[in-house]
Amino acid sequence: xxxxxAAALAVGFLTTLYAIGSAIYGAVRRERRWVDSSRLAVYGFxxxxxxxxxxxxxxxxxxxxxxxxxxxxSSTTTPVFYKMTAMWSSQEGSLLLWAFVLSIGSSAVLYLxxxxxxxxxxxxxxVLMGLAAFFCGLMLFSVSPFVRLDxxxxxxxxxxxxxxxxxxxxxxxxxxxxxxxxxxxxxFAIGALITRRLDTTWIRSTRRFALVAWIFLGIGLLLGAxxxxxxxxxxxxxxxxxxxxxxxxxxxxGTAFLHGIQVQERRGMLKIWNTGLVTATFVFCLIxxxxxxxxxxxxxxxxxxxxxxxxxxxxxxxxxxxxTLLIWSRRKDLQPERRIxxxxxxxxxxLINNLLLVGLTAVIFWGTFFPLISEAVTGVSSSLxxxxxxxxxxxxxxxxxxxxxxxxxxxxxxLSGSAALRVLAWPVALAVLTVISLLIFTDVSSxxxxxxxxxxxxxxxxxxxxxxxxxxITRRALTGESLPVALGSAMARNRRRYGGYTxxxxxVVLLIAxxxxxxxxxxxxxxxxxxxxxxxxxxxxSYEKLVVDPNNERIAFNARLAVSKDGERIGTxxxxxxxxxxxxxxxxxxxxxxxxxxxxxxxxxxxxTGDLWTAFQPDLAPIEExxxxxxxxxxxAGPVAQGIxxxxxxxxxxxxxxxxxxxxxxxxxxxxxxxxGIFVVGGALFAVWPTSSSRQRAEVAKAxxxxxxxxxxxxxxxxxx
Amino acid sequence: MDPSRKRKIRLVVSLSVxxxxxxxxxxxxxxxxxxxREPSEIIGSTSGSTYELTGKVVNDTVVRRGEDLRxxxxxxxxxxxxxxxxxxxxxxxxxxxxxxxxxxxLQGGVFVAERDSLVTKCPSKFTAEEKS
Numbered sequence: 001x002x003x004x005x006a007a008a009l010a011v012g013f014l015t016t017l018y019a020i021g022s023a024i025y026g027a028v029r030r031e032r033r034w035v036d037s038s039r040l041a042v043y044g045f046x047x048x049x050x051x052x053x054x055x056x057x058x059x060x061x062x063x064x065x066x067x068x069x070x071x072x073x074s075s076t077t078t079p080v081f082y083k084m085t086a087m088w089s090s091q092e093g094s095l096l097l098w099a100f101v102l103s104i105g106s107s108a109v110l111y112l113x114x115x116x117x118x119x120x121x122x123x124x125x126x127v128l129m130g131l132a133a134f135f136c137g138l139m140l141f142s143v144s145p146f147v148r149l150d151x152x153x154x155x156x157x158x159x160x161x162x163x164x165x166x167x168x169x170x171x172x173x174x175x176x177x178x179x180x181x182x183x184x185x186x187x188f189a190i191g192a193l194i195t196r197r198l199d200t201t202w203i204r205s206t207r208r209f210a211l212v213a214w215i216f217l218g219i220g221l222l223l224g225a226x227x228x229x230x231x232x233x234x235x236x237x238x239x240x241x242x243x244x245x246x247x248x249x250x251x252x253x254g255t256a257f258l259h260g261i262q263v264q265e266r267r268g269m270l271k272i273w274n275t276g277l278v279t280a281t282f283v284f285c286l287i288x289x290x291x292x293x294x295x296x297x298x299x300x301x302x303x304x305x306x307x308x309x310x311x312x313x314x315x316x317x318x319x320x321x322x323x324t325l326l327i328w329s330r331r332k333d334l335q336p337e338r339r340i341x342x343x344x345x346x347x348x349x350x351l352i353n354n355l356l357l358v359g360l361t362a363v364i365f366w367g368t369f370f371p372l373i374s375e376a377v378t379g380v381s382s383s384l385x386x387x388x389x390x391x392x393x394x395x396x397x398x399x400x401x402x403x404x405x406x407x408x409x410x411x412x413x414x415l416s417g418s419a420a421l422r423v424l425a426w427p428v429a430l431a432v433l434t435v436i437s438l439l440i441f442t443d444v445s446s447x448x449x450x451x452x453x454x455x456x457x458x459x460x461x462x463x464x465x466x467x468x469x470x471x472x473i474t475r476r477a478l479t480g481e482s483l484p485v486a487l488g489s490a491m492a493r494n495r496r497r498y499g500g501y502t503x504x505x506x507x508v509v510l511l512i513a514x515x516x517x518x519x520x521x522x523x524x525x526x527x528x529x530x531x532x533x534x535x536x537x538x539x540x541x542s543y544e545k546l547v548v549d550p551n552n553e554r555i556a557f558n559a560r561l562a563v564s565k566d567g568e569r570i571g572t573x574x575x576x577x578x579x580x581x582x583x584x585x586x587x588x589x590x591x592x593x594x595x596x597x598x599x600x601x602x603x604x605x606x607x608x609t610g611d612l613w614t615a616f617q618p619d620l621a622p623i624e625e626x627x628x629x630x631x632x633x634x635x636x637a638g639p640v641a642q643g644i645x646x647x648x649x650x651x652x653x654x655x656x657x658x659x660x661x662x663x664x665x666x667x668x669x670x671x672x673x674x675x676x677g678i679f680v681v682g683g684a685l686f687a688v689w690p691t692s693s694s695r696q697r698a699e700v701a702k703a704x705x706x707x708x709x710x711x712x713x714x715x716x717x718x719x720x721x
Numbered sequence: 722m723d724p725s726r727k728r729k730i731r732l733v734v735s736l737s738v739x740x741x742x743x744x745x746x747x748x749x750x751x752x753x754x755x756x757x758r759e760p761s762e763i764i765g766s767t768s769g770s771t772y773e774l775t776g777k778v779v780n781d782t783v784v785r786r787g788e789d790l791r792x793x794x795x796x797x798x799x800x801x802x803x804x805x806x807x808x809x810x811x812x813x814x815x816x817x818x819x820x821x822x823x824x825x826x827l828q829g830g831v832f833v834a835e836r837d838s839l840v841t842k843c844p845s846k847f848t849a850e851e852k853s
Contacts, residue, residue: 162814232813233813234837363746366750370750371757382754383755383773384750387753388749388754391749525788597814599813615810617810617811659787661788663810
């Protein structure tokens with residue numbers, strides 16, 4: 001089976017080369033046949049990538065350890081769901097995922113633009129297939145997913161326990177899909193630059209792909225954050241780790257791009273800026289892949305020595321340099337049609353927000369790469385920790401919230417001062433009221449940035465409510481519908497706008513939650529033996545007992561904590577620690593069950609006002625003697641006897657465990673991070689959905705066709721019900 | 722004032738603001754950063770400044786005394802090592818022989834780590850290490 005995958009990969013590589021050649025030839029000679037042929041080659045490439053993907057997935061499902069990557073990342077005891085997702089925990093598997101998603105995205109966009117974009121599309125095809133050739137080439141010549149093991153091992157290494165979390169299983173495909181799909185607007189921008197067709201057609205035909213890429217990347221970021229919160233045992237969802245930053249930067253630039261193109265579509269401005277932004281977004285997608293795969297920066301995700309770092313760096317260099325030169329050479333074609341006439345205009349606010357987003361990216365870039373920068377400057381690598389990032393991100397984030405609120409209030413063009421006052425009056429008044437009541441009733445004043453953020457958030461909420469309210473009232477006046485129905489149909493008539501507003505609402509909710517949970521959390525480490533209790537914020541936690549829960553994959557110690565508030569028991573938390581066996585023979589036949597990878601399962605009590613988060617760290621020192629004895633006595637015993645011994649050792653330990661450390665965190669409002677995130681994604685999905693007008697057109701066409709068929713077959717044409 | 726002159730002034734002003742902000746960024750990053758060192762580079766130093774110590778956990782040196790975790794870190798390539806005293810969350814992936822990063826300062830020959838500063842490199846995707 002490895003040979004089938006390898007063959008499909010090799011043919012796929014050749015197909016991409018053909019597609020590049022025929023697309024460019026067709027574009028230069030203006031011969032449609034060659035362009036059509038290149039498009040068909042892209043479809044063919046997709047078919048081949050589907051074959052590669054399926055071959056590898058089936059190998060994972062069938063435990064076919066003849067595939068080296070299967071043997072290294074899966075095992076017979078791995079649950080089916082994680083077998084299916086183990087592919088992208090490997091380098092070769094994630095490269096294949098890149099190529100697979102790229103083939104689908106390229107085929108989709110070329111299919112949709114097959115009758116338009118005659119000049120731009122061939123060049124975009126060449127760019128997309130150039131990327132495809134790069135990734136296929138890497139797999140073909142450097143890290144193949146289809147390496148054959150001989151002899152075939154009987155058992156695989158298994159998926160790292162830390163990755164056995166549903167969020168983590170879906171996180172890489174989301175991030176990669178985001179990265180890959182940003183190549184589509186980029187490729188069409190390059191096509192438009194080469195052919196000098198720099199009106200908004202390239203934007204219109206790829207806008208949806210940019211938004212879909214942005215949605216995927218956003219979901220990926222949320223899933224990663226959630227995984228960190230539940231699985232890593234430190235109690236946070238964001239740590240300014242290089243790999244997290246790597247995915248956040250293209251998302252921020254993508255956000256700027258999605259707003260910048262609106263200015264270009266409506267006002268014919270920011271043309272150089274937008275082409276630059278789409279290039280930067282895509283380059284940062286490549287940098288993201290590079291950071292994860294090269295190990296140049298110290299990170300918890302360090303993937304070690306990798307062979308793809310060098311080629312990726314070359315690709316990043318070519319992409320950024322080539323695009324910059326191309327934009328520079330077309331600067332005369334990219335002149336704005338107008339200039340910003342007043343700061344009281346939507347385009348001015350959009351520009352400010354764009355600058356804030358790009359500034360934020362610049363800060364994060366600097367901080368992320370500071371170890372390399374400082375090494376280059378001073379010879380010593382130094383790194384920046386989370387507080388440094390927070391010092392910059394907090395003010396920029398606060399300003400972003402403010403301008404997110406102002407933007408939609410101002411009209412395109414120019415607003416008179418009195419009109420500006422009119423639209424700003426209510427939001428400002430209610431924001432001031434919010435700040436005053438926060439100062440009186442809470443102790444938010446201890447964190448000035450938090451106070452600003454809450455105030456500006458109130459401003460933005462009122463501004464959004466005004467927008468939604470006005471839309472509903474106008475619609476009701478027109479149609480006489482009830483207010484909720486009117487709101488619904490007004491939103492459905494302008495999905496892009498109201499989807500965008502919904503996403504704005506979500507992001508502000510998310511930022512409120514991030515601010516609250518980072519500025520006002522209580523964190524305690526309690527050392528308890530069963531029977532003891534400790535107090536965190538308003539909660540008392542009593543360590544009741546330790547329960548052993550073994551299964552065929554791992555052995556788990558579950559700590560039962562009773563939670564009470566004001567003397568009243570309100571629930572039980574069960575943080576756990578799970579030990580997976582190691583394959584290392586030096587640990588001994590019994591020891592290997594306790595000395596392998598361990599993971600934390602947090603105990604979580606979620607509510608609208610905050611989460612009570614607990615992680616458990618037992619002290620396994622007392623079992624060492626038993627394990628030593630077991631290693632000697634049971635070295636040659638069968639698995640059944642060993643299993644009984646392991647459970648006996650664990651039970652004896654659990655009956656009288658030594659003091660364990662519990663990390664307990666009261667994290668206010670943290671659930672709103674996820675709820676806000678769902679609104680962002682939901683709003684964006686609402687915006688990207690086919691608009692009612694395009695659906696109406698489709699329906700009208702369908703009805704017309706049905707009517708033609710009906711009359712053709714001689715049915716009663718008057719029978720309209 | 723004619724519009725092109727006005728634009729020029731605006732450009733100069735915004736560029737200088739950008740340069741000022743960038744200078745601030747550079748300045749704060751150099752003063753707020755912690756230098757990365759390997760054990761051999763700071764053994765015997767008495768400066769007391771804070772470092773990010775990177776290296777591998779020496780086998781058979783991990784001892785837990787209540788809240789306190791003690792172990793030795795050696796150079797990635799080499800055997801010179803330093804005792805470390807640490808408290809706080811121990812990452813799931815922490816093991817003897819693994820590569821770790823810990824922030825702290827040298828006090829009387831012992832590297833006293835800041836609370837919760839221990840980071841263990843994720844061995845999962847660390848195929849190079851798995852094979853060794």
